[in-house]
Amino acid sequence: MSEIIEPFRIRSVEPIRFTTREQREDLLKAAHWNPFLIDADDVLIDLLTDSGTSAMSAAQWGAMMVGDESYAGSRSFRRFEAKVQEIFGFKHVIPTHQGRASEKILMSIVGGPGKVIPNNNHFDTTRANVEFTGAEALDLVIPEGREPDSLHPFKGNMDLDRLGELLQTRGSDVPIGMITITNNTGGGQPAAIENIHAVRNLLHEHKKPFIIDSCRFAENAWFNIERNPSCANKSPKEVAQETFKGADGASMSLKKDGFGNIGGFLALNDDDLAEKARNILILTEGFPTYGGLAGRDLEALAVGLEETLDPHYLRYRVQTVRYLAEKLMAIGVKIVQPPGGHAVYIDARRFYEHLPANEFPAQVFVCELYRFGGVRGVEIGSVMFGRSIDGKEIPADRELVRLAMPRRVYTQAHVNYVAEVIAEMWEHRHEAVGLKITRQAPFLRHFTAHLEPVRSK
């Protein structure tokens, strides 16, 4: 059969609330044209993020009932630890409340002024945690990874020449090397297992630990099965296990490929590094057998880690994103190619060609998406990455809108609806009016900024 269906049936549902366009115009105004400031109850389809928004399975909810909430040495931790070790293969498993807590712990050990940490692309929390220590976060993705139209199958690959050069010229400043799978910042693009192993070997030649930011490791494994002949006949779990072979550690947000609403871990092989990490963990997260989590969370996550590697799930998962991407391309909308594992990234500059970068075309897109259809996406453009210097706006390199798919939450009809909303926006794109910022915070301004239209319609 060619039809790829949702590999689950639905036994528990949550109603979504419909609003009229007039209501949404008022809500948008009240939210100062910043969808982060809209209440979720006023959103019909929420594609803001795939983080922590997944639907848990009946098996996960069932596992929560047998959670052991013992402070030390809980049975739930042992189950979690065993599952992480089975897939990732690391000796020490340190639970945290989410990915950035793992990053914070790791970077406070290895970071510091004068240090430089290479990655394909640092995710924004990773970058922030590196830079907070005074270290430099260096992005070394392959050139194709920076080109929105390139159809390279593994646009998350690391540029090995540039990594080699860094290790030759500044080796003593490099405490660890990283790769992010899939490469979220680059559009949810996968890295080939051979590239991951080559990064490992290169780092090991220079005696540097190799840590994998593995938030979407299962999606990365699936892309390798689809696109990489060396993985074609393997199971997702086998590919995942091979991915981490020989690496020195992993940081993980289980809010992504762990099917968790909360959770993360830092896994390490080195005893010394793990001891340092646990000492910080106790200060900030909790005792080493629960980290920042309840025993019931650890149970649900152990089940989630197994479910996320189900090939039927992964085929459906990747197809969901591709399906939306293909519908948008058919309309004429330009997206980052090829579609990634967890989201479609729309090029808003080429959607609203009449809007200059300093009128925030990607922010206009997310506002129009909400106004036309009650759908929420996230701006990844000049509101997020632009800078205001002495009142002058320095725009970001790209004006993207990310439509991230929560896992197992929306059906094909929901996706059809989103495509229909965007088709209507496309027809009316010439009428869209630019925005200007009226209030902003000094850091991470996109979360709280206030905007307004540059003129009334």
Ligand SMILES: *Cc1c(COP(=O)(O)O)cnc(C)c1O
């Ligand atoms: C989400 C994410 C993180 C941070 O995880 P949180 O759970 O949000 O703290 C780190 N790296 C990547 C690639 C991510 O996608």
